[in-house]
Amino acid sequence: MNPIGVTCRGLVFIYRLEGYDVVALAGVDLDIEAGQSVALVGPSGAGKSTLLSLMAGLLSPSAGRLFVGEHDLAKATAAELQAMRSTDVGVMLQGAARNLLPYLSVEQNVRFARNGAVARAELPPPREILTLVGLADPDRLRRTPGELTPGERQRAALAVALANNPGLLLADEPTSQLDIGARDEVLAAVEAVRAAGTTVVVVTHDPEIGARMNRTVTIRDGRVGAEGRSGVDYSVIGRDGSVHLPTEVLDVMAPGTLLRVSVQPDGTVLLTPSEAVPHAGAGLGREDQR
Numbered sequence: 001m002n003p004i005g006v007t008c009r010g011l012v013f014i015y016r017l018e019g020y021d022v023v024a025l026a027g028v029d030l031d032i033e034a035g036q037s038v039a040l041v042g043p044s045g046a047g048k049s050t051l052l053s054l055m056a057g058l059l060s061p062s063a064g065r066l067f068v069g070e071h072d073l074a075k076a077t078a079a080e081l082q083a084m085r086s087t088d089v090g091v092m093l094q095g096a097a098r099n100l101l102p103y104l105s106v107e108q109n110v111r112f113a114r115n116g117a118v119a120r121a122e123l124p125p126p127r128e129i130l131t132l133v134g135l136a137d138p139d140r141l142r143r144t145p146g147e148l149t150p151g152e153r154q155r156a157a158l159a160v161a162l163a164n165n166p167g168l169l170l171a172d173e174p175t176s177q178l179d180i181g182a183r184d185e186v187l188a189a190v191e192a193v194r195a196a197g198t199t200v201v202v203v204t205h206d207p208e209i210g211a212r213m214n215r216t217v218t219i220r221d222g223r224v225g226a227e228g229r230s231g232v233d234y235s236v237i238g239r240d241g242s243v244h245l246p247t248e249v250l251d252v253m254a255p256g257t258l259l260r261v262s263v264q265p266d267g268t269v270l271l272t273p274s275e276a277v278p279h280a281g282a283g284l285g286r287e288d289q290r
């Protein structure tokens with residue numbers, strides 16, 4: 001397995017509906033290095049799942065560029081996208097049931113997904129993958145999805161996504177609707193995948209997953225709004241110069257507040273409420289740019 005990176009440049013996606021369009025992504029610029037783990041977080045409807053589906057080649061960009069490793073997803077044909085998912089990308093859709101065939105056992109599900117992959121000598125045996133996700137005991141291997149607990153089902157879905165030994169794992173809400181014990185089991189399995197060097201991108205509302213990833217990228221209104229690294233949150237300047245201010249700043253500086261912004265020699269930027277709005281933003285004079 002060679003870890004795979006992702007590059008988004010001005011990535012736009014529009015759902016074309018009868019009579020109107022929904023702009024789900026409005027220009028995403030994002031670089032994910034091979035081997036990194038990233039949690040895509042942010043409010044409901046911000047565009048996280050759409051971004052993940054684009055990376056998986058399940059949707060095609062409306063505009064902009066998207067590279068997954070060597071694959072140019074804005075230009076790829078449906079067959080090329082299918083081949084990419086067979087060799088390089090593992091996808092875990094939201095809801096374990098969507099990833100599993102209900103009449104096959106756990107082990108058969110992994111074998112089936114593996115057989116769908118382009119034959120490669122280095123593909124790990126199914127039991128090796130099931131060991132990684134903690135489902136290797138003979139009793140569980142023989143169960144069908146309906147006979148598993150919710151946490152086990154989710155880990156079985158993860159094993160299916162890993163069947164082709166992908167360099168990039170994409171997972172949409174892998175811990176949603178699980179109790180704490182099951183969530184911890186899934187977290188441990190994702191952690192094992194990450195530790196093995198696979199690039200991992202997870203859409204999540206679960207802060208615990210975010211804390212375990214190298215980066216959290218906040219998607220807001222279809223763009224990258226902020227980024228967290230090592231527990232520190234940063235605003236991200238977009239290619240058009242726009243900045244999403246953190247919500248706690250917006251609490252004291254309402255939309256419409258006038259600011260003066262100036263670059264200082266020590267690298268800081270001053271955000272100064274305009275004299276026209278004398279009380280807005282008190283105490284928020286300096287914003288460190290590091």
Ligand SMILES: Nc1ncnc2c1ncn2[C@@H]1O[C@H](COP(=O)(O)OP(=O)(O)OP(=O)(O)O)[C@@H](O)[C@H]1O
Pocket residue numbers: 015017022023024042043044045046047048049050051
């Ligand atoms: N199939 C679809 N057809 C039309 N609009 C859609 C479709 N899927 C998503 N959208 C819209 O696109 C926007 C982004 O949705 P998306 O599901 O990507 O957001 P999200 O951040 O993943 O939300 P959530 O956290 O609730 O899953 C929303 O306005 C949503 O209503």
